[in-house]
Amino acid sequence: MIATAADIVRKAIENCKRATTIKTEDLPDIIIEKPKRDEFGDFATNVAMLLAGKEGKPPRQIAEAIAKEIRQIENIKKVEVAGHGFINIFMDDEYWLSLLKEVHNLKEKYGTSDAGSGKKVQVEFVSANPTGPLHIGHGRGAAVGDSLANILKAAGYKVVKEYYVNDAGRQVYILGESVRKRMEELQGKDVEFSDDYYKGEYVKEIAKDFLAERSSAGKAQSTSTVQDFACEAMLERIKKDLQDFGVEFDNWFSEKTLEDEGLVNNAIEELRKNGYIYEDEGAVWFRTTQLGDDKDRVLIKADNEKTYFASDIAYHKKKAESGFSTIVNIWGADHHGYEARVRAALKAFGYDDNILKIIFIQLVALLRNGVQVPMGKREGEFVTLRQVIDEVGKDACRFFFLMRKSDAQLEFDLELAKKQAPENPVFYVQYAHARICSIIKHAKENGISLPTTEGVDIKLLSLKEELDIIKKLASFPDIVKGSAIAMEPHRITFYLQELAGLFHPYYNKNRVVADDKSLTNARLYLCEAVKRVMQNGLKFLGVSAPEEM
RNA sequence: GCGCCCGUAGCUCAGCUGGAUAGAGCGACGGACUUCGAAUCCGAAGGUCGCAGGUUCGAAUCCUGCCGGGCGCGCCA
Known part of the structure; x- marks a missing residue:
């Protein structure tokens, strides 16, 4: 390996210590920066200024001492002390040319490192409810999550990509009922749709598929049969969309299994044991306010149904138990109110909530000819990921999603994305x-x-x-x-x-x-x-x- | 009202964990194809880093307050 600038500076400081021109034992982190201006060298460091306090000497004097040592190291063209005590380092051409060889030698490995030293990281992303197609916001999350996973792997982390499937609870129930209504409609009945039913085309398609595949098996279909069918059909569509977007997951984690395996109850019991549970007005509450949240949260409602948050704490408990050094959640920015309660849960189970990193994905504003495409979620007016992939292609779509940092809103100009x-x-x-x-x-x-x-x-x-x-x-x-x-x-x-x-x-x-x-x-x-x-x-x-x- | 994110050139945004004279791209204007892809390039122009304080050798970056925009504050998911 070729010495990095940090190596060079570190070596020079070691030499200074040997020569006792520097006496400080615990050295500050060596920050190497690439100066904006060429005349400030290829690399610059501010260590001398950081050491000045401890050494009790003027920064420039320390900088001179270090600079003198750096000059002894090979591949150095020039070292200058500048400003308040910056050390500007100029490398010789041979150094750069040898780095060019690195690219050829390492090939597809060039750029990788062992910075993560094999630590396990889980990245959970997309995790859209299987009650409708992925929209463009999910797409941005998918692009960020998948690329992040690639980059973490390249940096020497072991990465697991996970999709949390919300296949339990009210939303999938409503999906099932929506499909059932459409089936009845297809069979010639007059049906009425209540407002909270899903009305997109995909519901009709699933209803049609169900009739085609299952109706012969008998006419009376239980709620859960239709629901499971609908949920699975939706998941298949989502998987297909993601696949065409170049995203594959290692794990599809089902929310339902948490309940089936008793993990939700276990989690609640453990919280009870730890003194975080109380009951009020017929509901079971988690005292998250003791752990940094701004209000307590209900886990079991008065009607005995568990909240979404109840499975969520079980899910995060499971994540924390799985030995990841970091768990990453990629969420839409509209979920940021959720952060405090999830952190509270981790703490209540005795974990350091710093293992959790949440990346919030801000909104995507689609532009067509400079005008924003309206995106109300009602009545199927939202733009799907599929539509955008079909229009501009996977490559442009992914690239555009990654052109801004995640927590900044993104303008996605469809015309620009297509332009050659x-x-x-x-x-x-x-x-x-x-x-x-x-x-x-x-x-x-x-x-x-x-x-x-x-x-x-x-x-x-x-x-x-x-x-x-x-x-x-x-x-x-x-x-x-x-x-x-x-x-x-x-x-x-x-x-x-x-x-x-x-x-x-x-x-x-x-x-x-x-x-x-x-x-x-x-x-x-x-x-x-x-x-x-x-x-x-x-x-x-x-x-x-x-x-x- | 409380909490989170954002505010940098006409527009869209970078600015790496506090560094030196704040950077790109686009747009607008003016130029460049007998030669490897002009699907590109070259040129000059463009700024009170929202405002006001504070921390220190040094602040776009950290802290406080205010202004403006987005989002969230359910026994919803």
Whole structure:
């Protein structure tokens, strides 16, 4: 492995300690940043300023001492002390070129790390009720959850993707009844629909399917038979939508099993034992206010039905027991009022609620020709994920969902997403990849074979644009790591746009395949690396890297 | 009323766990194809980081208050 900037600084400080120019024992975390301005070096660190207090010396003096040690380390071109005590480090070209080789050596592994050191993480996402098709909000959650899982895996975590199926309770009951009504209607009866019934087309379709598949078995169908059928049919549609969106789950966890296995009752009993349960007005309450919630919550209603929250505490108890170092819930932002009570539950069971990380997904506003598409949930007016995938394609859809950080509202411009032009970010990024493929193809057609690491003189990559691209490539592993730790997939999206934004101008100004054989080789070598990183990054996002478009 | 999120260029947004002179893209304007994909590129323009305080060597970033927008506050799921 090639030394990172942090390694270099750490080594220099160790040397200072040996020389007793620095005496502090517990060193602060070494933060390396990439300065915005080239003149501040390739890397900069503020350790000297952080050490100044402990050492009782002016920061610049400490910085000078550290800088002197850094200068002794290989691959350093220049070290400067600047400002209040920044240490600006300039690496030599050889360093960057050796990082370029890393891309070729590691191939699809380039960008991965062991930052997570094999820790187990569960990511639960989508988890839409099987009472209707996935809408666009679920789609955003799906894109974020799936990409996050990819990124966490790349950063060395063991990831389990889970979908919590709300197949119990009132909503599925209503779904079953809605289907039953439609069946009666199909059989020629006059039916009335109460307001809370589901009225979408899919209900009619399921009713039709049921009649086709089951009616011969006997006419009297129990409520639960219809309900199970409807629920399963809905789940199949959801799975199909997700599959076409490139999302697969490791686990489909059924809410019903919690009740069937007595886990809900167990959870309530444990809370009772721990003194968090009381009864009032015929209902059973969980005293969540003792654990940071702003009101107590009902677990069992006066009519003896359990609330949704009752299964939810059992579910989170089970999650906590499963040995994950982190459990991630991806929720729609409208559920944020739920956070406090779920955390209260974890605490009541004796867990540190810091194991739970909740990512809230903000609304998606669909735009068509600059005008927002109305999205009332009533009367089937909402836009489904399926519709958007069909219109703009999976790739554009996923990319757009990942263009903003999750907790910011997202404008999704349908026309832009379809456009085959540079102002469309997905296109711009994919095109860079396709373009490189095309260059390589062109080279091959001219009898030039792809250079190997041994057979290339990368010193020929001496243009500023070339070094800038290499530096960008070199930062990819850190981007992935940061994206994983912060759980922010959108960083990859931005990174890829920036990389494409370096490559296109470079291409326009410089020929890759030209008369100079050695230079052609070196540039092809660079192109290959860009292509590789594009592929790796796009893969995290679940977006394809087309060879041609 | 209480809680969470957001407020950065005309628009859409970045800004990595507090760093140096706040960045992109788009739009608008003006340019570039006999050569690897012009499906691209080049150029200049654009700012009181909502407002006011505070913390410190240093704040878009952290704290407090206010303003504006979204969402949530059920014995619903």
